[in-house]
Amino acid sequence: MSLSRLHIDSFRNIATAQLQLGDGLNLIYGQNGSGKTSILEAIFFLGMGRSFRSHLSQRVIQNDQDKLTLFAHLEQGEQETKIGLRRYRSGETEVKINGDKVKRLSTLAETLPIQVITPESFSLLFEGPKSRRQFIDWGAFHTDKGFYTAWANVRRILKHRNQMLKSEIPYQQIQFWDKELVRYAEIVTEIRKRYVGSLNERLKGIIEEFLPQVDVKVSFTRGWDSKTDYQTLLQAQYPRDLAAGHTASGPHKADLRLRVGTLPVQDALSRGQLKLLVCALRIAQGKLLKQQIDKNSIYLVDDLPSELDARHRQLLLQQLSDTGAQVFVTAIEPAAIMDSLNTPPVKVFHVEQGRVTVIE
Ligand SMILES: Nc1ncnc2c1ncn2[C@@H]1O[C@H](COP(=O)(O)OP(=O)(O)O)[C@@H](O)[C@H]1O
Numbered sequence: 001m002s003l004s005r006l007h008i009d010s011f012r013n014i015a016t017a018q019l020q021l022g023d024g025l026n027l028i029y030g031q032n033g034s035g036k037t038s039i040l041e042a043i044f045f046l047g048m049g050r051s052f053r054s055h056l057s058q059r060v061i062q063n064d065q066d067k068l069t070l071f072a073h074l075e076q077g078e079q080e081t082k083i084g085l086r087r088y089r090s091g092e093t094e095v096k097i098n099g100d101k102v103k104r105l106s107t108l109a110e111t112l113p114i115q116v117i118t119p120e121s122f123s124l125l126f127e128g129p130k131s132r133r134q135f136i137d138w139g140a141f142h143t144d145k146g147f148y149t150a151w152a153n154v155r156r157i158l159k160h161r162n163q164m165l166k167s168e169i170p171y172q173q174i175q176f177w178d179k180e181l182v183r184y185a186e187i188v189t190e191i192r193k194r195y196v197g198s199l200n201e202r203l204k205g206i207i208e209e210f211l212p213q214v215d216v217k218v219s220f221t222r223g224w225d226s227k228t229d230y231q232t233l234l235q236a237q238y239p240r241d242l243a244a245g246h247t248a249s250g251p252h253k254a255d256l257r258l259r260v261g262t263l264p265v266q267d268a269l270s271r272g273q274l275k276l277l278v279c280a281l282r283i284a285q286g287k288l289l290k291q292q293i294d295k296n297s298i299y300l301v302d303d304l305p306s307e308l309d310a311r312h313r314q315l316l317l318q319q320l321s322d323t324g325a326q327v328f329v330t331a332i333e334p335a336a337i338m339d340s341l342n343t344p345p346v347k348v349f350h351v352e353q354g355r356v357t358v359i360e
């Protein structure tokens with residue numbers, strides 16, 4: 001699966017660009033502030049309806065413009081899908097697939113599985129559990145049809161439950177909702193657990209290459225005490241939840257635990273190693289997706305050379321090309337990437353003040 005044509009209009013400093021993309025490695029280079037990350041961000045925005053850089057989607061619309069437009073052709077074997085997205089400054093978003101309007105943004109995400117690796121990516125290992133949960137759920141969402149609905153129900157019921165707690169509703173009335181919550185929480189947890197299990201198998205070989213002699217263990221924690229059943233726990237914790245005004249335990253607290261021996265990875269590995277670990281996790285996800293549903297991910301790798309030595313750059317590019325995926329890599333100097341490649345990139349683009357030219 002790959003994007004063959006990409007049209008960007010009024011996105012950050014890119015007024016307009018029409019790119020014929022390569023189905024393998026695409027190298028984008030240019031000086032600081034030229035618009036490299038913006039191109040990756042535009043691809044991500046088309047797939048996810050949001051940015052990986054900013055929570056404020058309005059900010060990506062070019063200054064002085066009232067809307068941005070993104071359009072691409074997606075090739076899957078013989079099949080070609082046209083996807084388009086328009087975002088207005090008013091906040092309204094229009095999404096079209098093959099000319100038909102779609103209501104849910106998740107329809108786009110289903111069509112376009114995107115993996116992002118940026119210099120900020122290794123915050124995955126440092127920040128709170130939210131980003132690690134998103135990492136698990138990316139895989140759960142793409143590989144299990146039932147996940148999205150179950151997770152949406154968990155969120156809906158939790159929101160309602162928390163409102164009831166704030167209004168000090170007695171437990172008898174909350175109990176009815178807890179039954180529903182438990183039902184969906186079990187589905188979500190089962191899918192996540194199974195996914196992390198399969199991911200672990202995929203991850204082993206990649207970690208052996210990236211971090212030989214480091215014994216990294218990845219495990220899943222479901223978000224509440226593993227010995228107690230959720231229904232019993234919700235009832236027992238009601239007084240505490242009531243005092244806090246929200247639900248303390250549950251699938252909204254699930255996490256991925258990464259350890260080297262008994263230490264958390266961030267205490268055991270160097271910055272460069274942590275970065276490689278994040279790359280290994282993302283590559284394992286892409287490979288697993290290919291294995292499970294025969295779909296390739298699209299990789300957006302921003303500022304690849306930073307903090308990786310030449311040998312690891314080469315390893316990473318080799319692993320990425322092994323996935324068979326379409327890959328977009330940015331760098332300030334093209335040589336930093338070119339020198340690490342066994343075969344030349346399919347396409348090379350140069351960006352200068354928001355103008356993109358293809359280098360033949
Ligand atoms: N909404 C916007 N409208 C116009 N320009 C913008 C907007 N948002 C960011 N920019 C500018 O776009 C430029 C490109 O940024 P970026 O893609 O991060 O460059 P690079 O990754 O090549 O260093 C920056 O100079 C930034 O100031």
Ligand SMILES: [Mg+2]
Binds near residue numbers: 036037038302303
């Ligand atoms: Mg950048």
